[in-house]
Amino acid sequence: MDFLTLYEFILDRLPESLDLEWLAFGIAAATLAFLVFNAVISATALYTWFERRVLARIQSRLGPNRWGPFGLLQPLADVLKLMVKEDTIPDDADRPLFHLAPIILLVPGLMVFAVIPFGEIPFEDGSFLGRLNIGILFIIGITGINALGVFIAGWASRNKYAMFGAMRGVAMLVSYEVPMALALTGVVIMSGSLALTDIVIGQNVIYLVTQPLGFLIFMTAASAEMSRTPFDMVEAESELGSGFNTEYSGIKFALFFLGEFMAPLAVATVTTVLYLGGTRGFDPIPGQIWFVLKAFMVILGLLWIRATWPRLRVDQIMGFAWKGLFPLALFNMFLVAIEVLVFQDPDTGAITNGDLWLIAGINWVLTVVAVVVMAQVLGQKRLKRPVPVPSPLANMNAGSD
Numbered sequence: 001m002d003f004l005t006l007y008e009f010i011l012d013r014l015p016e017s018l019d020l021e022w023l024a025f026g027i028a029a030a031t032l033a034f035l036v037f038n039a040v041i042s043a044t045a046l047y048t049w050f051e052r053r054v055l056a057r058i059q060s061r062l063g064p065n066r067w068g069p070f071g072l073l074q075p076l077a078d079v080l081k082l083m084v085k086e087d088t089i090p091d092d093a094d095r096p097l098f099h100l101a102p103i104i105l106l107v108p109g110l111m112v113f114a115v116i117p118f119g120e121i122p123f124e125d126g127s128f129l130g131r132l133n134i135g136i137l138f139i140i141g142i143t144g145i146n147a148l149g150v151f152i153a154g155w156a157s158r159n160k161y162a163m164f165g166a167m168r169g170v171a172m173l174v175s176y177e178v179p180m181a182l183a184l185t186g187v188v189i190m191s192g193s194l195a196l197t198d199i200v201i202g203q204n205v206i207y208l209v210t211q212p213l214g215f216l217i218f219m220t221a222a223s224a225e226m227s228r229t230p231f232d233m234v235e236a237e238s239e240l241g242s243g244f245n246t247e248y249s250g251i252k253f254a255l256f257f258l259g260e261f262m263a264p265l266a267v268a269t270v271t272t273v274l275y276l277g278g279t280r281g282f283d284p285i286p287g288q289i290w291f292v293l294k295a296f297m298v299i300l301g302l303l304w305i306r307a308t309w310p311r312l313r314v315d316q317i318m319g320f321a322w323k324g325l326f327p328l329a330l331f332n333m334f335l336v337a338i339e340v341l342v343f344q345d346p347d348t349g350a351i352t353n354g355d356l357w358l359i360a361g362i363n364w365v366l367t368v369v370a371v372v373v374m375a376q377v378l379g380q381k382r383l384k385r386p387v388p389v390p391s392p393l394a395n396m397n398a399g400s401d
Contacts, residue, residue: 006028006031007024007025007028010024010028032114036110039113040109040113041258043265044258044262045079046075047265048078049064049071049072049074049075051261052074054300055303058304058307058308059307078254082250082251082253082257083254085251085253086249086250087250087251087252088247088249088250089247090247092158093156093157093158093247094155094156094158095156097155097156098156098157099252100152100156101149101152101156102153102248102252102253102256102259104148104152105150105153105255105256105259106255106262107145108142108143108145108146108149109262109263109265109266111142112139112142112143112266112269112270113266113269116269116273117196117197117200118279118291119279119287132196133193133194133195134195135196135199136188136194136199136274137194139270140177140181143225144177146173147169147170147173147174147177150169150170150173150227150234150244151166151167151169151170153248153256154167154169154243154244157244157246157247157248158247159246159247161243161246162243162245162247165242165243165246166234166243168233168234169233169243169244172224172227172231172233172318173225173227175318176220176224176225176231176321176325177221177225178321179217179221179321179325179326179329180218180221180225180329182217182326182329182333183214183218183221183332184214184218184274186211186214186332186333186335187199187207187211187275189333189336189337190202190210190211190336190351191203192349196274199278200278200279200280203277203280204353204356205356205357205360206275206276207274207276208275208276209357209360210356210363211275211336211363212363212364213328213332213335213366213367213370213371214329214332214336215271217325217329217332218274219271219301221321222267222270223302223305224317226263226264226267228260228264229305229306229310229311230309230311230312231311233311233312233317264299264302264303265295265299267298267302268295268296268298268299269291269295272291272294272295276298277290278291279291323377323378324374324378327374328371335363339359339363343358
């Protein structure tokens, strides 16, 4: 059920003699907000348990196993613990901004789920907000608010470590938004639409197959946007204590914690829609089951990267964004544009499945070549060990005896 359907349902049950469209609008908005909020919060709580168990398994540990069967109640225990913790505020903090920062970081993750099409093709209902025809622009715009929230948290804390983390975070988030947007441009060019529902419908061959380079760029940039390993220089516990949220405690820290674990779920759902065909699948399994399975595989990939890769240096992260991903994203965008121009039927505007598989073969070869070339250009050069030169003072007292 999308917003428009719910709005009309409520409006039909209100007295027609009164002008109560505003009331129906408010009730529909509040109801959908309540449903989305509770569903996302519940899924995030379960994901925190799952991630900690998987990481523990990879690192030969047990993970949460005390609260409830298999530790399933550990997220509830964490929330209760943080709720009873003292909510401390630094004396020099900018109080209004200090209170606002956790909310700014939490809201974008919630709003992303409002435009994800979970329905069956041809999407009679679309997403919670209906068939939003600018879905990709909405996602890019709403996730860009994260940089603002990180900076406000560091600035309002009046803490040098928090400010260092915020400055690093803003620089990284802004840098990786550029290649991510360019990678999504390839999806828009091939689908011919900004609407997420049209993108899913147009994936007769999923875009992971036809645009492997764009998928690789998007996943790398999304990992940086989440500030998770190997791009977790925003917190950098070994250098900055806890980064931008050093001064936060209690329920405010819980909101940061919630936003951090909500981000992988949002990335997984967006990736499933843009590159894995969304609810597309094979009968008799419902499309929603396919959607969950695809998102689950993306989450496992993100967890594997976090558990095995080390954190990069600040200069490596920034250099990789502008010297590596940015040229690759431009190359992918122009490549997809040329292929669509060549293979698209001028009358129907469609590309046949045979041509899509031909495009996939070309793009996979070019992706391997582009990644190898980038690795050779950006790879760390093997330095020759200098030959030691004996000091002229080494034997100055040799003949004194």
